[in-house]
Amino acid sequence: MYNLHFKILDNLTKLQKSSLQSFVRNFVKKSDICDKKELLKRLSDELKYEVRLENTRYFWLKEYLDDEDFYKDLSLWVQRYLQAIKQKQCQAQYTEKRKMYLKTVRKNLLKNRQSHEKPTAKQIKYYNYLCEKYGIAAENTEDKSKLDLINLINGIINERSAEIQSNIQGNI
Numbered sequence: 628m629y630n631l632h633f634k635i636l637d638n639l640t641k642l643q644k645s646s647l648q649s650f651v652r653n654f655v656k657k658s659d660i661c662d663k664k665e666l667l668k669r670l671s672d673e674l675k676y677e678v679r680l681e682n683t684r685y686f687w688l689k690e691y692l693d694d695e696d697f698y699k700d701l702s703l704w705v706q707r708y709l710q711a712i713k714q715k716q717c718q719a720q721y722t723e724k725r726k727m728y729l730k731t732v733r734k735n736l737l738k739n740r741q742s743h744e745k746p747t748a749k750q751i752k753y754y755n756y757l758c759e760k761y762g763i764a765a766e767n768t769e770d771k772s773k774l775d776l777i778n779l780i781n782g783i784i785n786e787r788s789a790e791i792q793s794n795i796q797g798n799i
Contacts, residue, residue: 636697636700639687643687646684646685647685647688648704650685651670651701651704651705651708652704652708654669654670654673655670655705655708655709655712656708656712661709663702663705663706663709666705666709667698667701667702667705670701670705671692671698671701674688674692675692678692738774741772741773741774741777742772742773742774742775743772744772744773744774745772745773746768746771746772746773746775746776747773750773750776750777750780751768751776753780754768754776754779754780754783757780757783757784758783761783761787763783766779
């Protein structure tokens, strides 16, 4: 497939080839058609429309619209992009699993890093504030890590929110 790119439409300049290739790739991606012949028909209609509009990007297409070799090369590009889309769809479940795995790895790395760091002044202040507000005896935070303090704060908040929820349900 890599060599195919260089053999297709040899008589075009690099700029013309890349702009046409980009146009075809975007057209195939946006299209909901999977049939190659139907896609080529719509693509040729779209290219003819661009020429009729006298688009400055594709002014050179006039001389190629009636050429059979041009459409053969376009069909190779379309086939290539359809294969790439199909391959991407087949790999979608694996990429999703990979994303989820990497997300858990990042989360574990963050926890590991936080378990070795000292807590920030804001964390200590917030923890002491919560302890005063709810009348809880504050623990010594000098030997605690950032992760330990996060867990303590989350424990206080979760405990109080569960109490509030039970009070609300009890009053109903």
